[in-house]
Amino acid sequence: MDNTIKKIGVLTSGGDAPGMNAAIRAVVRAGFYYNLEVYGIYRGYEGMINNDIRKMDSKSIAHVLERGGTFLKSARSEEFRTAEGRKKAYENIKAIGIDALVVIGGDGSLTGAHLFYKEFGIPAVGLPGTIDNDLFGTDLTIGFDTACNTAIQAIDKIRDTATSHDRLFFIEVMGRDAGFIAINAGIGSAAAAILIPEKKMPVEMLLERLKSREKAKKESNIVIVAEGGKSGGAAEIAEKVRKILPSYDIKVTILGHLQRGGAPSAFDRTLASKLGVSAVEGLLHGKYDVMVGVINNKIVFTPIKRAIVDDKKVDEEELRIANILST
Numbered sequence: 001m002d003n004t005i006k007k008i009g010v011l012t013s014g015g016d017a018p019g020m021n022a023a024i025r026a027v028v029r030a031g032f033y034y035n036l037e038v039y040g041i042y043r044g045y046e047g048m049i050n051n052d053i054r055k056m057d058s059k060s061i062a063h064v065l066e067r068g069g070t071f072l073k074s075a076r077s078e079e080f081r082t083a084e085g086r087k088k089a090y091e092n093i094k095a096i097g098i099d100a101l102v103v104i105g106g107d108g109s110l111t112g113a114h115l116f117y118k119e120f121g122i123p124a125v126g127l128p129g130t131i132d133n134d135l136f137g138t139d140l141t142i143g144f145d146t147a148c149n150t151a152i153q154a155i156d157k158i159r160d161t162a163t164s165h166d167r168l169f170f171i172e173v174m175g176r177d178a179g180f181i182a183i184n185a186g187i188g189s190a191a192a193a194i195l196i197p198e199k200k201m202p203v204e205m206l207l208e209r210l211k212s213r214e215k216a217k218k219e220s221n222i223v224i225v226a227e228g229g230k231s232g233g234a235a236e237i238a239e240k241v242r243k244i245l246p247s248y249d250i251k252v253t254i255l256g257h258l259q260r261g262g263a264p265s266a267f268d269r270t271l272a273s274k275l276g277v278s279a280v281e282g283l284l285h286g287k288y289d290v291m292v293g294v295i296n297n298k299i300v301f302t303p304i305k306r307a308i309v310d311d312k313k314v315d316e317e318e319l320r321i322a323n324i325l326s327t
């Protein structure tokens with residue numbers, strides 16, 4: 001145990017994800033369990049720079065586990081990208097006496113924590129908090145499961161109208177440069193095709209798929225498109241298909257920020273809780289500059305440098321399964 005750590009700060013940064021509150025709660029509770037003072041830093045790195053930092057007590061975390069979003073709020077801080085901004089942040093947390101940080105966010109937020117550790121020696125443990133599931137060093141990120149569930153619920157509703165009118169829907173899901181939500185939501189909603197950034201699907205192939213489904217007398221067609229996909233967004237692809245198949249009644253729906261909101265699923269609450277406690281224990285055992293994740297159901301600490309640089313690949317097996325199911 002590292003007895004030099006007495007006060008820790010916790011923050012959420014970057015895009016919000018359901019389960020962030022559960023993660024904060026776990027960090028605060030674990031901190032109290034190990035007799036630490038815990039400080040909530042509001043609006044991510046912005047709050048470190050603006051000194052928006054408050055001491056947490058058990059009331060601060062009452063009834064947050066089940067709530068979506070993040071009660072500490074999140075932000076993207078341009079100032080923290082500058083050396084002067086980070087120095088201001090350091091001076092503020094030093095004045096309070098914060099010895100270590102738990103940073104909950106995506107790869108950008110973890111990059112900030114890594115730099116801060118290198119420059120000022122403030123130990124940090126990162127938690128993968130992003131709906132995109134695009135972080136190396138963990139099988140799943142906090143918020144991904146809830147986002148997939150939300151997407152599937154929305155797609156189910158769209159399918160009702162697609163079936164009633166023999167329509168072809170292109171539904172765009174989130175996943176900046178990563179097809180994880182698209183693949184999972186696509187498999188879980190019986191999509192006719194799934195278009196992801198990692199793999200380009202030529203329009204001809206998509207047309208062939210649609211025609212073979214027409215022959216098979218499928219009642220509705222839902223194509224899932226990940227935003228930022230190599231073949232373009234849902235609207236772009238729909239336009240291309242409309243030109244070639246003018247007889248199809250084509251509609252586009254962009255699920256957008258809907259996918260970020262809502263109460264975290266049971267899975268995300270549990271994952272966030274496990275990771276939050278492990279982050280505090282990691283800090284107390286001298287595990288600095290690492291991200292805590294779960295691989296094969298075991299807690300694993302990965303150097304932040306690796307987590308942000310190494311690519312997490314989409315599962316080829318899942319893609320193969322999706323193909324079998326959609327033809």
Ligand code: ATP
Pocket residue numbers: 013014015016045075076077078079080081082105106107108109110111112115129130131132
């Ligand atoms: P999401 O995956 O949801 O977008 P993220 O954590 O990747 O989350 P970013 O906007 O990339 O989101 O990063 C969040 C914040 O982390 C930035 O606004 C900035 O304050 C800090 N950050 C990101 N990259 C750096 C960097 N290279 N140097 C310093 N700080 C950074």
